Amino acid sequence: MVLAPGYAPLSFTPPEPGSYALPAMGSAADGAVIDSDGNSAQLHDFLGGKPTVLSFIFTTCDDVNGCPLATYVMRSVQDALQADPATANKARLVSFSFDPVFDTPDVIDAYGSQFRAGEFDWQFLTTEGATTLDPILNAYGQWVIRDYDENGEYMGTMSHILRVFLIDESRQIRNIYSTSFLHADTVANDVRSLLMEAAAEPSADTGS
Amino acid sequence: MIIRGFFSALIALAVLVQPTSADETCMSPYMAKIVGQEDYVYIWTLGLEGVGDGEDKLVTVDVNPDSETYAQVIHSISMGGRHEAHHSGLTDDRRFLWASGLDTSKIFIFDVHTDPAAPKLHRTIDDFVEKTGGVVGPHTNYALPGRMLITGLSNNRDHGGRTGMAEYTNGGDFITSVWMPTDDNLQGAEKSGSFADGYGYDARALPRRNVLVTSSFTGWNNYMMNLGKMMGDAEAMKRFGNTVVIWDLHSRKPKKILDVPGAPLEIRCAWGSRSNYCFTTTALTSKVWLIYEDEAGEWQAKAVADIGDASKIPLPVDISISADDNHLWINTWNDGLTRLYDISDPFAPKQIMEEQIGEQVNMVSQSWDGERVYFTSSLLANWDKTSASEGNDLQYFKLYKWDGKSLTPEFNLDFVELGLGAPHQMRFGAHALYGGMTAQSPSGLVTTPPAH
Numbered sequence: 213m214v215l216a217p218g219y220a221p222l223s224f225t226p227p228e229p230g231s232y233a234l235p236a237m238g239s240a241a242d243g244a245v246i247d248s249d250g251n252s253a254q255l256h257d258f259l260g261g262k263p264t265v266l267s268f269i270f271t272t273c274d275d276v277n278g279c280p281l282a283t284y285v286m287r288s289v290q291d292a293l294q295a296d297p298a299t300a301n302k303a304r305l306v307s308f309s310f311d312p313v314f315d316t317p318d319v320i321d322a323y324g325s326q327f328r329a330g331e332f333d334w335q336f337l338t339t340e341g342a343t344t345l346d347p348i349l350n351a352y353g354q355w356v357i358r359d360y361d362e363n364g365e366y367m368g369t370m371s372h373i374l375r376v377f378l379i380d381e382s383r384q385i386r387n388i389y390s391t392s393f394l395h396a397d398t399v400a401n402d403v404r405s406l407l408m409e410a411a412a413e414p415s416a417d418t419g420s
Numbered sequence: 421m422i423i424r425g426f427f428s429a430l431i432a433l434a435v436l437v438q439p440t441s442a443d444e445t446c447m448s449p450y451m452a453k454i455v456g457q458e459d460y461v462y463i464w465t466l467g468l469e470g471v472g473d474g475e476d477k478l479v480t481v482d483v484n485p486d487s488e489t490y491a492q493v494i495h496s497i498s499m500g501g502r503h504e505a506h507h508s509g510l511t512d513d514r515r516f517l518w519a520s521g522l523d524t525s526k527i528f529i530f531d532v533h534t535d536p537a538a539p540k541l542h543r544t545i546d547d548f549v550e551k552t553g554g555v556v557g558p559h560t561n562y563a564l565p566g567r568m569l570i571t572g573l574s575n576n577r578d579h580g581g582r583t584g585m586a587e588y589t590n591g592g593d594f595i596t597s598v599w600m601p602t603d604d605n606l607q608g609a610e611k612s613g614s615f616a617d618g619y620g621y622d623a624r625a626l627p628r629r630n631v632l633v634t635s636s637f638t639g640w641n642n643y644m645m646n647l648g649k650m651m652g653d654a655e656a657m658k659r660f661g662n663t664v665v666i667w668d669l670h671s672r673k674p675k676k677i678l679d680v681p682g683a684p685l686e687i688r689c690a691w692g693s694r695s696n697y698c699f700t701t702t703a704l705t706s707k708v709w710l711i712y713e714d715e716a717g718e719w720q721a722k723a724v725a726d727i728g729d730a731s732k733i734p735l736p737v738d739i740s741i742s743a744d745d746n747h748l749w750i751n752t753w754n755d756g757l758t759r760l761y762d763i764s765d766p767f768a769p770k771q772i773m774e775e776q777i778g779e780q781v782n783m784v785s786q787s788w789d790g791e792r793v794y795f796t797s798s799l800l801a802n803w804d805k806t807s808a809s810e811g812n813d814l815q816y817f818k819l820y821k822w823d824g825k826s827l828t829p830e831f832n833l834d835f836v837e838l839g840l841g842a843p844h845q846m847r848f849g850a851h852a853l854y855g856g857m858t859a860q861s862p863s864g865l866v867t868t869p870p871a872h
Contacts, residue, residue: 226670227671373452
């Protein structure tokens with residue numbers, strides 16, 4: 213097993229924050245979700261107003277280069293941003309489960325408590341089921357292959373292309389990361405770039 | 421069926437993948453890979469006047485030997501005209517196949533996941549030139565995470581070789597474009613040699629080095645001209661690219677312009693986790709070039725081998741690197757040969773065999789294990805040969821088996837006889853990419869039994 217680059221020190225010097233463009237890739241979709249306290253909400257309640265890193269995961273994922281990588285990188289982003297007074301508490305992380313069958317609010321709450329540092333704005337979300345989940349996954353291009361046996365019975369495992377989204381304060385998607393492109397240093401720099409961009413344009417729509 | 425995640429032995433798909441060590445060996449490192457038996461080859465095919473309906477087509481051939489329709493054309497979509505069908509590429513999730521036309525600058529996006537045996541047209545981009553601010557001739561369709569990078573060959577001001585690249589979402593929405601660096605506007609790049617021509621052709625990424633590599637061909641005025649006429653036009657022959665550009669992948673800014681004279685075409689980067697190099701071949705000077713990062717971290721270009729006798733203009737076209745980085749297939753279009761090079765020492769490639777594939781040969785695609793090698797014949801509508809010296813072996817799709825020593829013909833489909841046209845880019849498809857059950861919902865919670 214070769215670990216994804218996101219687990220190792222970055223092997224190149226990333227471009228300086230603010231030195232490059234992150235062109236908008238379209239609006240981040242909304243949809244009905246359930247937070248880790250069991251409250252019904254909209255996904256947009258947890259997007260906008262500040263840079264947000266959104267990942268799609270499921271808590272029982274055992275592929276070290278899949279969901280665990282996303283959560284590892286997001287925790288590292290959290291640590292990097294919180295360590296700098298200029299960026300502390302100025303961004304948000306959202307981990308969104310695409311396994312509503314197993315990932316109940318209690319499960320995602322317990323999962324999230326392992327990674328959230330203090331009161332940092334790291335949200336863990338799930339859904340009621342396919343009816344509300346599918347439109348969200350479709351909008352974000354996040355398809356999952358569930359493994360079924362020859363009798364059509366779900367085998368409890370699934371596959372997916374890892375996708376992590378950078379979403380700006382106006383709920384525009386500004387970057388998409390996958391396994392070979394997901395590293396805390398570059399994600400944190402992208403967040404810093406959005407913060408610098410917002411600071412330079414104080415009149416920008418906050419999206420809130 | 422086994423699907424492999426991305427470069428080296430890293431894994432993107434969680435369960436179906438195996439930690440083993442496309443054209444499956446030449447696809448984006450961001451893309452899931454088919455490392456077992458492919459089910460289908462999708463062939464982007466030029467329409468030929470007087471052949472079938474004369475329109476460009478996406479042709480699907482069943483290549484699974486266990487199938488009842490093995491080695492048969494099982495599906496074809498006509499595109500309502502001729503667009504100079506050339507290259508195609510899959511999105512990172514392999515749900516969509518993008519296929520572009522060099523003449524009309526249209527891009528056709530096919531859904532290949534709903535029924536991999538029967539792709540359907542999902543969307544047509546017909547404002548590429550307008551959206552990009554004048555880029556003409558969309559060529560390489562290359563997967564980046566959640567988006568497609570499209571290289572251009574020309575521009576709408578003079579239809580010469582200065583051009584740019586564009587990015588689109590996987591769904592086909594325009595994101596941004598960037599022009600290739602020129603003497604007039606280096607965009608901060610270092611001009612390391614004599615050229616900064618601004619030409620474009622292919623693109624490949626090395627994410628672990630944060631590098632994007634682009635090559636350079638020629639503009640619409642040349643690639644739409646009759647080959648014989650162009651070869652006799654001294655001025656036209658001056659208008660070919662002589663550069664490879666090294667870009668900062670993350671910022672999409674050009675860093676260094678390398679001299680690679682003679683129209684460097686396809687770029688194939690090594691897969692090894694410490695192999696910081698790519699190969700390209702030059703169409704006009706018939707050489708293999710190594711694009712590599714030296715010990716000081718500087719990117720360099722070096723001619724490392726000859727391809728045939730350059731004075732006879734063999735015209736190297738498509739190349740395909742093996743998954744273990746030890747071999748490189750190089751097709752030479754003019755003499756119809758495929759040549760295999762040992763590239764285990766990337767600074768000293770050696771040709772170890774050659775085989776006559778047809779009267780002309782352009783594209784080569786190999787399976788991840790290298791055991792199946794597919795060839796197609798067509799280069800460009802106005803450059804292709806029109807009569808075979810003997811027999812009828814001009815426009816074909818062929819499969820050979822490779823045992824490490826020799827190529828053995830498996831099947832040959834004559835695309836003229838079949839009324840299809842002139843076959844160009846090949847891409848692989850497989851049912852297993854989309855699950856054993858046919859998912860009707862993104863979550864996979866709503867399914868129907870598989871159709872196949």
